[in-house]
């Protein structure tokens with residue numbers, strides 16, 4: 001594993017991190033979830049990404065991680081970097097959603113209980129909710145850090161304007177924004193254009209999520225929607241309607257470039273993000289140990305030639 005410095009902080013993160021949005025809930029196979037966490041750990045992935053609502057059911061991914069931590073990795077707490085977040089719907093009700101101080105503080109406490117951790121390494125505001133003043137959300141993050149419940153503060157999916165306001169407030173309080181988490185992939189470059197420059201200018205690290213567009217940037221959907229896939233899973237966030245002929249055709253053509261480079265489309269897609277030196281880490285999801293191990297091959301990808309980058313952009317431009 002290679003590690004990159006997270007913005008202007010003293011923290012290093014692995015180039016590839018493991019996220020638990022899908023496949024770690026109480027409806028998933030607990031043995032597979034444990035095997036994936038341990039395979040990640042054995043391969044130098046020391047950064048695990050959680051959120052209060054990850055499951056389903058909401059909260060159960062944190063419980064799964066907490067169980068594996070206790071049974072297998074308890075003595076390694078100081079060697080790992082664990083994040084959680086609050087801001088999306090966790091439970092129905094007026095205090096179960098959003099970016100208010102009320103929700104963030106209560107949610108952080110509940111996430112600590114579920115994981116059994118004494119503190120998170122970074123606690124994120126999961127989203128700008130369009131209602132809560134950024135000042136209120138940032139003050140909650142500052143207080144979470146000052147009370148020792150998290151070591152660092154982070155933000156996720158903030159529009160560039162609110163991202164800048166958040167960074168200013170956090171810097172002024174001397175709890176700088178360690179990291180911003182943004183959706184980015186060959187298929188989805190909005191954050192690369194809008195958020196990356198703001199993060200870089202403010203000394204924040206950048207963590208990319210959904211680097212494979214939830215599986216679309218693999219060979220998985222080239223011949224239809226397999227029964228065991230996120231798009232076929234009623235709990236999955238990838239909908240059948242997201243698997244469009246245009247995206248499948250783009251994946252097929254991108255796969256040909258990957259094959260010429262001697263790698264899989266998944267591996268090339270992760271490497272494509274890591275080629276941007278502003279990126280600190282790419283958070284992958286996986287539904288099996290095999291996927292996880294094969295995606296780690298992106299760490300050995302050859303450098304992209306200017307012609308390859310142009311070809312990739314031209315194909316992706318048709319579906320962006």
Ligand SMILES: NC(=O)c1ccc[n+]([C@@H]2O[C@H](COP(=O)([O-])OP(=O)(O)OC[C@H]3O[C@@H](n4cnc5c(N)ncnc54)[C@H](OP(=O)(O)O)[C@@H]3O)[C@@H](O)[C@H]2O)c1
Pocket residue numbers: 018019020021022023049050126156157181182208209210211212213214215216218219220228229230231266283284285286287290291292294295
């Ligand atoms: N901050 C935020 O708002 C936010 C939002 C979303 C995600 N995240 C974080 O980012 C993490 C990653 O997101 P993601 O799960 O969408 O990432 P992703 O890497 O784009 O998608 C992962 C899915 O792609 C499929 N896949 C992975 N490797 C494959 C391979 N080699 N061959 C074929 N299929 C493969 C699997 O789906 P199948 O089930 O079909 O096998 C896997 O579950 C999340 O767990 C979470 O921690 C954060």
